[in-house]
Amino acid sequence: MTTEPLTLPxxxxxxxxxxxxWLREMRDEQPVWRDEHGIWHVFRYADVExxxxxxxxxxxxxxxxxPAAQTLAEGSLISMDPPQHRKLxxxxxxxxxxxxxxxxxxxxxxxxxQLLDATGGAQEWDIVDELAYPLPVIVIAELLxxxxxxxALFRAWADQLFEMDFEDPNDPDLMPKVEAxxxxxxxxxxxxxLDRRAxxxxxxxxxxxTAEVDGERLTDNEVVGFSxxxxxxxxxxxxxxxxxxxxxxxxQPAALxxxxxxxxxxxxxxxxxxxxxxxxxxxxxxTMREAELSGTVVPPxxxxxxxxxxxxxxxxxxxDPDRFDIHREHNHQVAFGKGxxxxxxxxxxxxxxxxxxxxxxxxxxxxxxxxxxxxxFYRNGVFASRSVPIAVSHA
Numbered sequence: 099m100t101t102e103p104l105t106l107p108x109x110x111x112x113x114x115x116x117x118x119x120w121l122r123e124m125r126d127e128q129p130v131w132r133d134e135h136g137i138w139h140v141f142r143y144a145d146v147e148x149x150x151x152x153x154x155x156x157x158x159x160x161x162x163x164x165p166a167a168q169t170l171a172e173g174s175l176i177s178m179d180p181p182q183h184r185k186l187x188x189x190x191x192x193x194x195x196x197x198x199x200x201x202x203x204x205x206x207x208x209x210x211x212q213l214l215d216a217t218g219g220a221q222e223w224d225i226v227d228e229l230a231y232p233l234p235v236i237v238i239a240e241l242l243x244x245x246x247x248x249x250a251l252f253r254a255w256a257d258q259l260f261e262m263d264f265e266d267p268n269d270p271d272l273m274p275k276v277e278a279x280x281x282x283x284x285x286x287x288x289x290x291x292l293d294r295r296a297x298x299x300x301x302x303x304x305x306x307x308t309a310e311v312d313g314e315r316l317t318d319n320e321v322v323g324f325s326x327x328x329x330x331x332x333x334x335x336x337x338x339x340x341x342x343x344x345x346x347x348x349x350q351p352a353a354l355x356x357x358x359x360x361x362x363x364x365x366x367x368x369x370x371x372x373x374x375x376x377x378x379x380x381x382x383x384x385t386m387r388e389a390e391l392s393g394t395v396v397p398p399x400x401x402x403x404x405x406x407x408x409x410x411x412x413x414x415x416x417x418d419p420d421r422f423d424i425h426r427e428h429n430h431q432v433a434f435g436k437g438x439x440x441x442x443x444x445x446x447x448x449x450x451x452x453x454x455x456x457x458x459x460x461x462x463x464x465x466x467x468x469x470x471x472x473x474x475f476y477r478n479g480v481f482a483s484r485s486v487p488i489a490v491s492h493a
Contacts, residue, residue, distance in 0.1 A: 105134040109477045110379070114407075117379070118420075121408040130394035138378075142430075143415035145391040146404040149383055150436040153179055156383040156402060158439060163384055163399065164273065174323040176331075176439060183438060185311045190324065191442065193241065193302055193388035199445045202237065206453045211235050214461060222468055225486045229458075230340035234450050238332030242325060243301025244290065255283040256330050260479040272312070291321040302328065309416070320334050327444075331453045333415065336447045338482035340454055345486065346371050346422050348467045353424045358459055365410075367424035368451050371411075373431035374422050379407040379481050381435070406432055407481060462490040 108116040124131060124142045132138050150157045159179050175187055192198070213232055219222050232287055236251045258279045287303075294307040306321045316324070347354040347367075357363050383402045388395060396402065410431045411419045434441035441447070458465060466489055473483040 107133075107139070110475050110481055111477050113473060114375070114470050114481060115485075118407075118411065121405060125408060125412055125414075129392040130396065138251035138385075138396050138401050139403045139405060141405050141408040141412075142390055142392060143409040143412040146406065146409035147432060147436060148391070148455065149402060149404040150381070150432065150439065153183075153438055155389055156292070156404075157386050158183075160382055160384050160401070163401065174327050175442065176327065181287070186316075186320075186324070187438075187442065189306065189309050189311065189316075190302070190475055193223060194304075194442050194446060199449055202446070203453060204451060205240075206233070206237060206450050207457065209233055210454050210457045214457065219492070221491065222487065222489050224486060225344055225488050226337065226341050229454060230337045230486070233340075233454060234333040234336035234447070237446070237450065238329060241302050241332075242290075243294070243299055243303050244329070248286075251282075251286070252333070255280070256334060256339060257484070259330065260334070260476055267394055271375060278430060280326070283326060283329075287322045287325045288318060291318055291325070309318060332443050332446070334480060335377050335441070335443065336450045338375075338480055339371060339451045341482050341486045342375040342377070343368065343371045343451065343455060344465065344467070344488060345473075346374060347481070348464070350422050351466075353422065354465070356424060357455075361456060361459070363424055364452055364455055365448070366426070366429070368448060368455070369429045369431060370422060370426055373416070373426075373429055374410070375409045376410050376431070376433040376479055377481055378433070378479070380405045392441065406435075461493055463493045464489070464491040 107385070108120050110117055121141060124139070129142045129145065130138060130140055140149060157179050158177055160177060175183060175190075178186065210229065210233055215228050217228055231253060232249055233327045235252055236246045239249065239252070259276075282461070285435065290303050291307050294301075295306040298304040298308050303321070303325055306316060306324050309316060352365065357367055380403045385396055385398050385400050385402055387398045389398075389402075409415070410433060413419050415430070416426075433446075434444040468487040468489045471487040472485070472487045475481075475483045
C-alpha cells in the first residue's frame with residue numbers, strides 16, 4: 099500500500115492514473131474500506147456484482163439516510179426501490195424497447211452527419227463539442243419534446259452537477275448545494291410538465307405528465323425527477339463513451355486499424371471502452387441490514403459505494419484487465435449496472451456510439467488526438483474529459 103494511506107479516494111483530474119493505481123491496491127489489500135466520512139467502498143467485481151444485484155439488501159433509496167434528498171429523489175428511478183421502481187420503470191420502458199431504439203437509427207445517422215458537416219471540413223476540432231455532446235442531447239431532447247436549441251443550457255446544468263463535491267453525503271450543506279445546482283433545470287422541466295398537462299403532445303414528457311400508475315397520476319415532482327434523469331443520464335453516458343473511445347483508440351493505433359479492417363468489431367470495441375474507461379466510476383447504495391463482503395462485516399444503515407471502474411479492472415474477473423483489447427471475449431463489464439437498475443438507456447447509448455463511430459471511420463482516413471492536446475477531466479463523478487481535441491484527415 100501507499101506509505102501514507104489515503105482518507106479519501108484520489109480524483110480523476112490526472113486522467114485516472116492515480117485512481118486506477120489506488121483501486122488496484124485496494125482490491126488486493128483492502129477490498130472493503132470505510133473512509134473518513136463513514137462510506138464503505140467496495141472494489142472487487144464479485145462484491146460489486148452482488149451489491150448491484152441484491153436490491154433488498156443494498157437499497158438505492160439513499161434518502162432513507164438523507165431525508166432532505168426526498169424531493170430530489172421523487173421520480174428518479176436510480177433512487178428508488180421496488181415496488182415503486184417497478185411501476186415507474188414500466189411507464190417509460192416502452193420508449194426504450196429494442197424495436198423503438200432500432201427505429202431511431204436513421205435519425206441518429208442523420209444528426210451525426212449534420213454535426214460533422216458543420217465542422218466545415220476542418221482538420222482540427224473538439225469531438226466532445228462538435229459530436230459527442232450534441233448528438234445524444236439532440237436525440238434525447240427530441241424524445242422528451244424539449245427544444246434542441248437549448249442544449250447549451252443542458253450542458254451547463256450537467257457540468258454544474260457533476261463538478262460538485264459529493265465526498266461526504268452527511269455534510270449538512272450538501273443538499274442545499276445540490277438543490278441550488280439543480281434549481282434552474284427543475285424549474286425549466288416543471289414548466290414543460292405543466293405545459294404538457296394542459297396541452298399533451300406526442301413526446302415522453304407528455305406521456306409522463308398524463309400517465310397513471312395504479313389509478314394515480316404522477317406528481318409534478320415525479321415528472322420533473324423522471325425528466326431530469328432522462329435528460330442528464332440520456333446524454334452523459336454516450337458523451338463520455340464517444341470521447342473515451344477516441345482516447346482509447348489514440349493510445350492503441352493497432353486497435354483502430356483492426357476496426358477499419360473489420361467493422362463487425364465495433365460493438366465489442368465499445369464494450370471494451372465501457373470496461374476500460376467506465377463512464378461512472380462508482381454508484382451509491384444503503385445497507386438495509388448487516389452484510390458481509392469479502393469477509394468484512396458492513397453494518398446496517400450505512401452508505402456503500404460499489405466501484406464500477408474497479409470491478410471492471412479486477413483481474414479476478416478479467417484476464418490482463420489493464421490491457422485495452424477490442425477482441426476480448428466474454429466481456430461481462432458492469433458499466434451500465436446490473437439487475438433491476440440496469441441502465442434503461444443502455445441500448446440507445448450503444449446504438450448512438452456504434453453509428454457515430456462507424457460514420458467517423460467512413461469519413462476520416464485518420465483520427466487522432468492533436469499533439470499536445472489539453473484534456474480537461476472531471477474531478478469526480480464522470481470518468482471522461484470535457485474536451486477531446488482531435489486532428490482528422492478526410493477519406
